[in-house]
Amino acid sequence: MKIGIPRALLYFYYGPFWESFFKRLGLNVVISDSTNKAIINRGIKVAVPEICVPIKILAGHYLTLAQQNVDYIFVPRMVSIRKRQFFCPKFMGLPDMVKHSLNFKEKILTCDVVSDNSNISNYRNYLPLAEKLGKTKKDIKIAAQEAEKDWLQFRKFTQLGYPAPKAYELMVKGLNPVKINPKPGQIRIGLLGYVYNMYDPYISLGIFDILQENNVHVTTFDMFSENELRNVTGNMSKVLFWTFSNYLLEAGLHLFNSDQVDGIIHLTAFGCGPDSFLGKLFELESEKKGIPFMTVRVDEHTGENHLVTRVEAFTDMLKRSKAV
Numbered sequence: 522m523k524i525g526i527p528r529a530l531l532y533f534y535y536g537p538f539w540e541s542f543f544k545r546l547g548l549n550v551v552i553s554d555s556t557n558k559a560i561i562n563r564g565i566k567v568a569v570p571e572i573c574v575p576i577k578i579l580a581g582h583y584l585t586l587a588q589q590n591v592d593y594i595f596v597p598r599m600v601s602i603r604k605r606q607f608f609c610p611k612f613m614g615l616p617d618m619v620k621h622s623l624n625f626k627e628k629i630l631t632c633d634v635v636s637d638n639s640n641i642s643n644y645r646n647y648l649p650l651a652e653k654l655g656k657t658k659k660d661i662k663i664a665a666q667e668a669e670k671d672w673l674q675f676r677k678f679t680q681l682g683y684p685a686p687k688a689y690e691l692m693v694k695g696l697n698p699v700k701i702n703p704k705p706g707q708i709r710i711g712l713l714g715y716v717y718n719m720y721d722p723y724i725s726l727g728i729f730d731i732l733q734e735n736n737v738h739v740t741t742f743d744m745f746s747e748n749e750l751r752n753v754t755g756n757m758s759k760v761l762f763w764t765f766s767n768y769l770l771e772a773g774l775h776l777f778n779s780d781q782v783d784g785i786i787h788l789t790a791f792g793c794g795p796d797s798f799l800g801k802l803f804e805l806e807s808e809k810k811g812i813p814f815m816t817v818r819v820d821e822h823t824g825e826n827h828l829v830t831r832v833e834a835f836t837d838m839l840k841r842s843k844a845v
């Protein structure tokens with residue numbers, strides 16, 4: 522049996538767990554290719570124009586996998602990974618959106634994912650898949666336990682400062698890398714964005730490479746542990762409703778209030794509701810702390826040259842102010 526996993530949305534955070542889980546169940550796993558023009562065009566054709574770019578991209582990946590002879594495509598309903606907080610509604614409604622707006626609805630493989638922390642490996646989440654996959658409760662439990670080890674390894678590597686795709690590569694190769702620290706004199710930038718914006722090369726337009734070519738040390742929210750993030754807003758009377766938005770808020774507040782960065786870039790996708798709140802909060806914090814801040818908003822039409830020019834100008838400004 523072949524299971525397709527779209528290389529979109531939380532694939533860039535939970536993909537190592539899901540891939541390992543299905544493989545350990547003895548199934549063939551097909552991950553869709555990196556987002557390209559054909560994939561996004563497929564998504565744009567079927568999605569409502571106002572929806573955020575990452576969801577259009579997910580639709581494109583789903584349709585691409587459906588044409589690749591897979592038996593099922595995994596589209597979980599991400600509900601909650603923190604007490605009294607939830608995922609953005611687009612995640613919670615995703616299986617329904619796919620079922621009602623895309624063809625190939627018979628291929629959807631879904632289950633609700635609920636946890637009280639970011640580790641979503643509790644096998645009970647995946648028991649609803651057992652019947653379709655022809656597996657027993659015990660099979661699901663063992664596969665989830667083994668896959669958890671892979672995911673924890675992957676997360677350990679991201680917390681050492683490796684961007685998710687590199688951390689995944691290190692995990693697969695079974696390497697034991699050292700922590701990445703800023704080199705003397707290097708500009709340090711906090712890049713605040715959802716994993717599917719930062720690590721999808723089509724949306725991010727290779728922002729990591731551009732920053733690295735400009736000799737920048739980059740810190741992202743997933744380079745912090747969950748506890749480090751949670752501590753930032755632990756005493757706040759009110760936070761945002763959406764967990765991943767809170768992760769970004771927490772990473773942002775931490776970076777604005779520490780001496781770890783020279784500037785901060787908020788990478789956001791056109792059509793994102795939660796980011797309209799976040800962006801304002803970052804702007805206010807930037808004014809308060811005097812740390813330079815820039816918003817980069819991307820959509821399916823954004824050109825690479827535009828991004829390179831803005832990132833280089835921001836980096837040059839930071840270099841000059843550091844030299845003064």
Ligand code: SF4
Pocket residue numbers: 573574575576609610611612715790792793794795796
């Ligand atoms: S958080 Fe924003 S970008 Fe992510 S799915 Fe929700 S609306 Fe889209």
